[in-house]
Amino acid sequence: MLTTTYATRGADPSTAPAFLAPLDQLKSGLPGAALSWLRDLREQGRERFAAVGLPTIRNETWRYTNLRDLTKLAFHPADAADGNVRFDVLPTVRTEGQTGPRLVFVDGRFRAELSSTEALPAGVELLSLAAAFASHGELIGEHLGRLALADDRPLVALNSAFLADGPVLRVAAGVAVDQPIELVFVSAGSDERPTSFHPRTLIVAEAGSRAVVVEHHIGCGTGTTLANHVAEVFVGEGATLYHYKAQRETASAFHLSHTAATVAKDGCYDNFILTLGARLSRNEVTSVLAGTDARTHVSGGYMVRGSQHADTTTLIDHAQPNGTSREVYKGVIDDTGRAVFQGKIIVRPQAQKTDGHQLNRALLLSDTAEIDAKPELEIHADDVKCSHGCTAGELDDAALFYLRARGIDQETARGLLIGAFLGEAMEEIAEEPVRDAFQALVSGWLEEKR
Amino acid sequence: MIEIKNLHAKVDGKDILKGVDLTIRPGEVHAIMGPNGAGKSTLSYVLAGREGYEVTEGSVTYYGKDLLALEPEQRAAEGVFLAFQYPVEIPGVANTTFLKTAINAMRKHRGEKELDAMQFLKLIREKTKALGMSDEMLKRAVNVGFSGGEKKRNETLQMAVLEPKFAILDETDSGLDIDALKIVAEGVNALRSPERSMLVITHYQRLLDYIVPDHVHVLAAGRVVKSGGKELALELEKNGYRDFGVNEAA
Numbered sequence: 001m002l003t004t005t006y007a008t009r010g011a012d013p014s015t016a017p018a019f020l021a022p023l024d025q026l027k028s029g030l031p032g033a034a035l036s037w038l039r040d041l042r043e044q045g046r047e048r049f050a051a052v053g054l055p056t057i058r059n060e061t062w063r064y065t066n067l068r069d070l071t072k073l074a075f076h077p078a079d080a081a082d083g084n085v086r087f088d089v090l091p092t093v094r095t096e097g098q099t100g101p102r103l104v105f106v107d108g109r110f111r112a113e114l115s116s117t118e119a120l121p122a123g124v125e126l127l128s129l130a131a132a133f134a135s136h137g138e139l140i141g142e143h144l145g146r147l148a149l150a151d152d153r154p155l156v157a158l159n160s161a162f163l164a165d166g167p168v169l170r171v172a173a174g175v176a177v178d179q180p181i182e183l184v185f186v187s188a189g190s191d192e193r194p195t196s197f198h199p200r201t202l203i204v205a206e207a208g209s210r211a212v213v214v215e216h217h218i219g220c221g222t223g224t225t226l227a228n229h230v231a232e233v234f235v236g237e238g239a240t241l242y243h244y245k246a247q248r249e250t251a252s253a254f255h256l257s258h259t260a261a262t263v264a265k266d267g268c269y270d271n272f273i274l275t276l277g278a279r280l281s282r283n284e285v286t287s288v289l290a291g292t293d294a295r296t297h298v299s300g301g302y303m304v305r306g307s308q309h310a311d312t313t314t315l316i317d318h319a320q321p322n323g324t325s326r327e328v329y330k331g332v333i334d335d336t337g338r339a340v341f342q343g344k345i346i347v348r349p350q351a352q353k354t355d356g357h358q359l360n361r362a363l364l365l366s367d368t369a370e371i372d373a374k375p376e377l378e379i380h381a382d383d384v385k386c387s388h389g390c391t392a393g394e395l396d397d398a399a400l401f402y403l404r405a406r407g408i409d410q411e412t413a414r415g416l417l418i419g420a421f422l423g424e425a426m427e428e429i430a431e432e433p434v435r436d437a438f439q440a441l442v443s444g445w446l447e448e449k450r
Numbered sequence: 451m452i453e454i455k456n457l458h459a460k461v462d463g464k465d466i467l468k469g470v471d472l473t474i475r476p477g478e479v480h481a482i483m484g485p486n487g488a489g490k491s492t493l494s495y496v497l498a499g500r501e502g503y504e505v506t507e508g509s510v511t512y513y514g515k516d517l518l519a520l521e522p523e524q525r526a527a528e529g530v531f532l533a534f535q536y537p538v539e540i541p542g543v544a545n546t547t548f549l550k551t552a553i554n555a556m557r558k559h560r561g562e563k564e565l566d567a568m569q570f571l572k573l574i575r576e577k578t579k580a581l582g583m584s585d586e587m588l589k590r591a592v593n594v595g596f597s598g599g600e601k602k603r604n605e606t607l608q609m610a611v612l613e614p615k616f617a618i619l620d621e622t623d624s625g626l627d628i629d630a631l632k633i634v635a636e637g638v639n640a641l642r643s644p645e646r647s648m649l650v651i652t653h654y655q656r657l658l659d660y661i662v663p664d665h666v667h668v669l670a671a672g673r674v675v676k677s678g679g680k681e682l683a684l685e686l687e688k689n690g691y692r693d694f695g696v697n698e699a700a
Contacts, residue, residue, distance in 0.1 A: 397501065402538040405498050406552040406608060407526035407559065416551065420542025420591075 010058025011154065015071050016050045019196075022077050023161060030164050032133030038163070041145045045160025048150045055154050064340040064372040065282055065311040070254060075196035075226050077162060078107035078189075087114065090184050091216040091246070093437035101126055102182040103167045107189065108197030108227070110165050119179065123172035124211075126181060129200055130165040139170060143202055147232040147260035147286075155256055159198040159230040166200040171209040173236070180212040180244075180434065187253050189223030201231035205239040207264070212242040212431055219250035219277065226254040233261035233269065237291065240268045244434050246441055248277035251306065255281040265291030265320075272429050273300035274438050275310045276445055282311035282340075289316070289323035289351070299328040299428040301438075303445050304337035304369075311340040316358075318351040318384075327358040330425035332418055333369035344376040345386060352381050358388040363395065363421050365414075415446040451475050451513060452616055452647060458507035458672075459489075459496045466492040468672035469508070474616070477644040481658055482651045483683060484669035485691040490651045491535060493669070494620040497649075498532035499525050512616070526552075527559035529615030533605040533622055540592040545604070548592045549574060553611060577610045581637050599630030606637040617641070618649045623657035635660030655687035670694040 023046060032038045054070060055062040094100055103126060104114035110128035117126045125136070132140050150157035167183045189195035205211055219225065227249070235241050241261075249255050255278040261269045273283050287296040302310045316325045331339045341360045362371040375388040395417050403413035422442055429435035452474040459467040466489045474480050484490050496503045497510065499522035510517040517525060540548070553573075554564040565573065578588065581603050593601050602622055609617055619638065623631055638661050642648070650661055658666070658680065666682040667674045668691070675694050676682065 396538075396540075398538045399540045401498075401500050401522060402534065402540070403548070403552075404522040405500075405526055405532050405534075406548070406612065407523050407555040408551050409523045409555065410521070412551065412555070413523075416543050416547070417540070420540065423542040 010056040010062065011052035012056050013051055013053045015053035018071070018074065019054075019158060020046060020050055020161065026077055026162070031130040035133060035137060035141070037141050038133065041160050042163055045150045045157040045163070048157035049154055049161055052154045052157070061313060061342065064342075065280070065309065069280065070226065073194040073224060075194045078109065078195050078197040087186075090114065091218055092182060093180055093214050093433045095433070100179045100182065102184060103128065104184040104186065105165065105167070105199055106186045107195060107225070108165055108199045114184075121175060121177060123175035124177055125168070125170040127168050128165055129168050129202065132168045136168065136170075139204070140168065140202065143204055143232060143234060144200070145232075147234070147262055148230045148258055153258060155228055156230050156258055159200060159228050162198040163200055164198070166202070168202045169211070169213065170204045171206060171211045171239075173206040174208040176210040177212070180214045180431065183213065183215045185215065185217045185227065185229075187217070187219040187225040187227050187249050188221055189225040191221065191223050194224040194226065196226040196228065198228045198230070201229065203231070203233045203241065203243070205233075205235050205241045207236040208238045209236065210240045212434070213244065214434055215243075215245040217245065217247040217249055217255065217277070219248075219253050222250070222252060224252045224254075225249070227256065229255075229257040231257070231259040233259065235261060235263040235267040235269045237264040238266040239264070240270070242270045242431055242434075244272050244429065244431070244438070246274045246276070246438055247281060247283070248441065249281075250277065251279050251308070253278045257282065258284045259286065261285070261287045261296070262290045263287065263294040263296055266293045267291065268295040268297075270297040270430065271299070272297075273312070274441060275300065275302040275304075275312070276441060278308065278310075280309045282313065284313045286315040287317070287325070289318050289320060289325065292320045293322045294320065295324040297326045297428065299326070299425055301329070301422050301425040301442070302331040302339055303422075303442070304331065304339050305334035306337060307335070308337045309339075310337075311342075313340070313342040314344065316345045316356065318345070318347045318354045318356065320348075321351055322353045323351060323355070325354075325356045327360075328425050328428050329360040330422050331360070331362040331371065332365065332422065333362060333371055334365040336366075336368045338370040338372075341371065341373045341390070342376070343374070343388070344378065345388070347379040347381050347384050347386065349380045352383045354381060354384040354386065356384070356386040360390050361421075361424075362392040363418065364392055365395065365418075418446060419443070452517075453511040454508070455511070456508035457493075457496065457505065457510065459492055460504045460506055461492060461502065465506075466672055467496065470669070470672070470674055472667065472674060474647045474649060476615075476647055478665065479642065479648040479650060479661065479663045481663035481666045481683060482649060482669050483653070483655070483666060483686055485694075486653065488669045489672045490653075490669055491620055494532055494618045494649075494651055497618055498522060498530060523555070526612070527556055531609055531612060531614030531617045533602075533609060533617065533619045535621040535624055537593045537596075537601040537605055539594045541594050543592050544588075545590055545592050546574070546588045549588075549608065549611060552608070556612060573611065577607055580640070581607050581610070582633060583607060598625035599627070599633070602626055602630065602634045603637070606634050610637065610641060615645065616647045616649070618651065619661075620651045621653065622650070623652055623654060631657065632660060655683045658683045668694055
């Protein structure tokens with residue numbers, strides 16, 4: 001019997017009450033209270049989390065990422081009083097002066113006055129989940145909680161328990177949206193107490209549609225925050241969805257994220273995550289090729305320094321024949337930073353002619369930097385092409401000397417080599433404006449160090 | 451003027467240079483010949499400042515400065531240029547980016563204004579044309595996928611662009627066929643000037659037919675054992691290095 005279920009071994013229910021206690025007070029005020037299926041979904045999440053608590057390192061998929069620090073902090077769910085921050089400039093991949101569709105969430109709550117949905121073509125719906133409960137109950141009910149299952153993921157259960165808001169995007173069949181749709185998540189928190197929030201993203205790209213979604217995750221202030229994201233992405237038959245994300249929260253932020261995608265026949269789900277920020281981050285991406293001839297690209301770059309911890313955990317599930325998957329991750333780790341890469345590819349018995357490729361390369365810039373890498377292939381079909389490569393190395397001394405011998409100072413030379421190293425991952429970004437914008441973030445990171 | 455005095459250097463704990471003395475005046479081209487293992491490449495790396503090459507004794511005075519006290523990039527900025535025997539491949543860094551960064555680093559050091567994209571392009575076009583290099587070679591990553599000849603031409607291009615005061619050519623002839631050798635030698639000869647000194651390191655006399663030196667030195671077992679004019683190179687070609695206690699016949 002094949003299963004993608006993660007064992008809940010290593011569960012620690014004793015950590016649950018602290019997180020769930022505020023729920024009793026909060027519950028009646030959550031949006032969509034009239035929807036019975038939503039009440040059920042929340043209740044199931046609450047029950048599940050109460051039973052298992054936060055994952056511990058005894059759980060195989062959490063072996064290298066310890067959430068112990070979360071239990072030492074008394075997180076308070078964000079309320080209306082939080083996140084009243086003002087912004088002059090919000091991050092964007094657009095060139096200066098250009099505007100376009102954008103939803104902004106501060107501490108998980110939709111901020112209409114910062115958002116814009118005017119320029120969208122017909123057939124595209126972009127709104128907040130809290131509003132969608134009222135106006136798009138059926139659409140939401142059909143999709144929400146179908147991909148990200150609370151049974152095997154305690155953090156998804158926690159997210160469901162607090163389910164309140166987040167972005168909803170629906171692109172109708174055959175509609176192509178040229179301009180990127182931007183989702184901005186701001187972790188603001190409060191100086192008084194650690195703040196938590198649980199945004200839920202829903203993207204439905206119907207048959208033959210095409211869209212580009214860019215997520216920006218930023219932080220402001222000095223408060224400790226916990227963002228526990230869950231995204232569910234439905235890519236319809238022959239649809240193409242580009243899903244980009246740049247995470248650069250502050251050094252006092254915890255960023256946890258689970259993205260679950262399903263790709264129908266001839267569809268393509270293209271995910272790229274650039275991780276620069278947060279004290280601790282985990283990006284879990286699951287892409288299921290549920291139809292024949294489906295494709296998925298799941299790539300990214302992680303840049304870790306100071307005492308940051310960044311975890312990338314991917315699962316590519318080839319469930320049908322003729323699927324193609326490609327993963328290219330590049331990481332740069334400095335100081336006492338630690339990165340984790342866990343990449344699993346499953347090829348189901350019927351998924352013949354699967355073509356799967358996975359690469360993770362890490363560059364260690366200090367003696368105390370650490371990478372834990374675990375590639376896993378689980379192949380149950382016989383006519384498949386699957387490869388994976390995993391390396392960790394240091395900067396090439398010969399190349400460094402060559403550059404310095406041409407008058408380039410050591411820091412600039414290192415920057416050139418690190419930038420070149422990451423280049424292989426950055427090239428995976430198919431959309432040029434996004435690539436340029438993300439490249440600028442990488443350059444900024446390199447500059448900061450100097 | 452470059453004065454190397456009683457230079458001793460160690461690599462991996464092993465003594466390689468054991469008292470090298472050499473004086474090179476502006477405008478002069480000196481050749482250093484010697485058998486394998488004599489310390490030729492070690493000398494070039496010590497002069498350029500590579501890590502792992504430990505100077506244990508002696509000095510190198512470069513236009514009045516203590517060269518050995520400078521970082522590699524400072525030496526380069528002061529006009530020292532090493533044309534590598536094995537130019538390093540740097541995937542992901544475009545040749546143009548590399549050249550532009552290098553030129554502007556030098557200009558900055560000299561207190562000159564950095565070149566903008568247009569000025570850089572104009573300069574580089576001029577120099578590549580003279581060396582018979584294609585634009586395509588500029589777009590490619592530094593030395594990646596270059597043939598032996600292309601790599602050496604790329605070294606010569608860098609030298610032409612960076613205009614050093616003291617160029618060290620480490621086995622520039624290795625891996626080159628005669629046509630490529632001629633092109634590279636022409637490029638080097640075009641850079642000879644009364645202000646520019648060169649140190650040409652080679653195992654074979656062949657290169658010196660094309661880059662004719664003012665002085666030839668024999669380096670054996672870590673020391674300069676004989677110096678002379680260009681005719682010394684021909685002598686070595688005929689008799690090999692056995693007069694210096696080295697038998698390369700095997």
